[in-house]
Amino acid sequence: xxxxxxxxxxxxxxxxxxxxxxxxxxxxxxxxxxxxxxxxxxxxxxxxxxxxxxxxxxxxxxxxxxxxxxxxxxxxxxxxxxxxxxxxxxxxxxxxxxxxxxxxxxxxxxx
Amino acid sequence: xxxxxxxxxxxxxxxxxxxxxxxxxxxxxxxxxxxxxxxxxxxxxxxxxxxxxxxxxxxxxxxxxxxxxxxxxxxxxxxxxxxxxxxxxxxxxxxxxxxxxxxxxxxxxxxxxxxxxx
Numbered sequence: 001x002x003x004x005x006x007x008x009x010x011x012x013x014x015x016x017x018x019x020x021x022x023x024x025x026x027x028x029x030x031x032x033x034x035x036x037x038x039x040x041x042x043x044x045x046x047x048x049x050x051x052x053x054x055x056x057x058x059x060x061x062x063x064x065x066x067x068x069x070x071x072x073x074x075x076x077x078x079x080x081x082x083x084x085x086x087x088x089x090x091x092x093x094x095x096x097x098x099x100x101x102x103x104x105x106x107x108x109x110x111x
Numbered sequence: 112x113x114x115x116x117x118x119x120x121x122x123x124x125x126x127x128x129x130x131x132x133x134x135x136x137x138x139x140x141x142x143x144x145x146x147x148x149x150x151x152x153x154x155x156x157x158x159x160x161x162x163x164x165x166x167x168x169x170x171x172x173x174x175x176x177x178x179x180x181x182x183x184x185x186x187x188x189x190x191x192x193x194x195x196x197x198x199x200x201x202x203x204x205x206x207x208x209x210x211x212x213x214x215x216x217x218x219x220x221x222x223x224x225x226x227x228x229x
Contacts, residue, residue, distance in 0.1 A: 033217055042204055042220035043155070087154060091216070096143055096160045096168065097208075099218055104154040 002026045002090050004102035011108045012078055020073045020105045022088030030093040034062050034073045037085045037104070046086075047073065075107075083109045113139045113209035117221025124195055125229055131191045132224045134205030140185035141207035145218065146178075149202040161188040161205075195228045202226075 003025040012018035024032070031050040035043035049055055049064035049071060061074040073086055088102040114137040124130050134144055142163045147155040159180055160168040167180035177199075179191040192199055202225050206218040 031216070040202075040223075040225075042223045045217045045219070048217055089218075096162075097216070098157060098160060099145065099206075100157060101147075101155040 002092065002100035004088055004090055004100060006086075006088050006102045006105045008103065009106045009108070011110060012075075014078055014080060014109055014111050016078050017074065017076050018078060018107065020075075020086050020088075020107065022071045022073070022102055024069050024071070024088070024090050024102070026069070026090055026092065028093035029066060029090065030097060031091040032062075032064055032071050033089040033091070033099065034060075034071075035087040035089060035101075037087055039085075043087055078109050080109050080111070083107060113137075113207070113219045115205065115207050115219045115221040117205050117224055119224055120222055121225045121227075123227045123229065126196055127194055129191055129193045130195055130226060131189055132203055132205070132226075134188045134190070134207070134221050136186045136207045136209075136219075139207075139209040141188075141209070142185060144182060144188040144205055144207045146180065146188075146190050147204045147206065149204060149223075155204065158190075161190075163188075192226065195226070197228045200226055200228045 034046040037043040047062035054063045059076045064071045085104045085106045087104045091099045116135045118133045144161040146158045158173045161180045161182040163182045169175045182188040204223040205221045
């Protein structure tokens with residue numbers, strides 16, 4: 001099975017940088033995703049890591065260390081619209097490649 | 112990215128009735144779709160894996176007779192909540208993976224269906 005942990009809530013200032021951590025324990029790892037979810041809406045895809053290292057995508061970057069079971073999502077130049085929940089999700093290596101979501105981190109960006 | 116459409120977006124029903132939710136992949140074929148449930152202020156919990164042409168695979172603790180899943184074609188999966196009760200009130204979201212086109216295999220989500228059982 002999968003066990004995925006994230007901080008419940010974070011607050012950051014507009015224009016700043018924030019790092020959201022995710023730790024996981026898995027019986028079979030086949031990639032890690034970060035999703036953004038605004039209240040009442042479906043999640044939208046942000047990033048994907050399957051190998052160790054940093055993936056950069058505009059203001060968003062995601063890092064993975066498979067040996068440590070650790071990932072983080074880095075958001076730069078924070079904007080008010082970045083206030084949302086950020087979900088870390090792990091894909092297993094089973095036949096259906098199921099994706100299990102972490103508890104989610106609710107980020108509030110303040111002026 | 113690929114588009115997944117879910118219907119209805121909101122439904123209110125009386126206790127004891129059944130509700131059907133449809134999930135369609137609009138521009139790709141999906142042999143596998145996933146159904147998630149999300150309670151307020153909680154994360155997405157995988158309920159079942161829907162497989163085209165075969166029985167769904169349910170996660171531990173999910174009642175297969177209560178949450179009927181039918182994946183009759185490569186673009187449509189349905190979830191029927193049978194004999195709904197107030198505790199079934201939740202946000203149900205379907206998702207699918209577009210394996211063609213060399214993408215990362217991320218899940219694309221439908222808009223979600225908010226079920227309220229009175």
